[in-house]
Amino acid sequence: MNMNASGTLGGRELQKTFESTPNAGVCSITGLKPGNPNWINQDNFIAQEGRVGNTDEAMFCVLDGHGQQGHLVSTQCRERLPQLYRETGNDLSRTCLAMQAxxxxxxxxxxxxxxxxxxxxxxxxxxxxxxxxxxxKAVLGRRVNGVTLPHPLTNDHKPDRPDERQRILQAGGKVGCRQLVVGNGPNGPVRLPMGPMRIWYQVRGETMGLAMSRSLGDGIVHALGVSADPELTEHLLDGEDLFLLLGSDGIWDVTDLNQAVQIVQGVVNKNPHGWVRARRAARRPLGPVQLAASAKKYIFVFVF
Incomplete structure (x- = not known):
């Protein structure tokens, strides 16, 4: 089921997209970008469920685009990743590398x-x-001694992570943060670091930076050590795993894993049937977190 809706933030309209499958609910909200009232939602997702022989199979994915053509990148990934997964013999690493190619x-x-x-x-x-x-990020809501707690499934790929930084530097990339000049000292300008660490590169004389160390696309910085080889995690599901939550950074910039899991658990408590939980969770995205996250933009997927 697909549904579009709208709301307002600071007097400006926000576009929301909802979608649900039998056991999953998706919500994507277009946020606000200062100086660009016509900003395009660059997020995308995959939510597929099926059965092969006697085995239930499903694929869920969140894609958060960036750059002028990030929406085209995320759309192409949404269309091609499931097929590439089959073509590579169900190998996620080969799938992502083939997508990059x-x-x-x-x-x-x-x-x-x-x-x-x-x-x-x-x-x-x-x-x-x-x-x-x-x-x-991806996180499981898992029951531990009767309490629902977050079980992280991913680690962020940032250029200040030691192993990621080392790979980039070895490939000839430059890592640093923006510098704010606040005055002059006896040894020259006094600079303060500002913002996150980035991988810096030049395009037509303009200096640009990417604040992540792995991605799909971003051809220039992939030549400087940014990788399309995913970091893999495996988990054997059991009766203590209650739900799966995937989300873009628009969520995690304003909430932590535990808060997100507790909000979803609150929806679960009110709606015991899986498909009802998924649809209602997607239509009521993270309650008090939504307003702050919407000032940027975000996408998430709940799976029960």
Whole structure:
């Protein structure tokens, strides 16, 4: 089921998209970008469920686009990742690397300075495999001694993470944060670090930076050590695993894993049937977190 709705933030309209499958609910909200009232929602997702033989299979994915053509990158990934997964023999690493190769060869878009994060989860029977590129996250809501707690499935890929930084520097990339000049001292300008660490590069004389160390697309910085090889996590699902939550950084910038899991658990408590939970959770995205997150933009997927 697909549904579009709208709301307002600061007097400006926000576009919301809802979608649900039998056991999952998706919500995507277009946020606000200062100075660009016509900003396009660059987020995308995959929510597929099926059965192969006697095994239940599903794929869930959140794609958070960035750059001028980030919406094209995330759309292409949404369309191609499921097929590439089958073509590569159900290998998530090969899937993402094949996706990167397709993007870099594409004539329909320029991915030199545009790309997308990707967190992709595949469920085959009781086995959950998670692949991650960038700063979107996946987390399980898991019951521990009768209490629902977050069980993280991903680690962010940032250029200040020691292993990620080392790979980028070895490839010839430059890592640092913006510098704010606040005055002059005896040894020259006094600078203060500002904002997150980035991988810096030049495009037509302009200095640009990417604040993540793995992604799909972003061709220029992939030559400088940014990787399309996902970090993989496997988990054997059991009766203590209650739900799966995937979300882009628009959520995690304003809430932590535990708060998000507790909000979803509150929806679960009110709606005991899986498909009702998924639809209602997607239509009521993270309650008090929604307003703050909407000032940016976000996408998330609930799976029960």
């Amino acid at each position: 397709e993007l870099e060869k594409s004539t329909a878009m320029d991915v030199k300075c545009s790309g997308a994060t990707c967190v992709i989860c595949v469920v085959e029977g009781r086995r959950l495999t998670v692949g991650n590129l960038g700063d979107s």
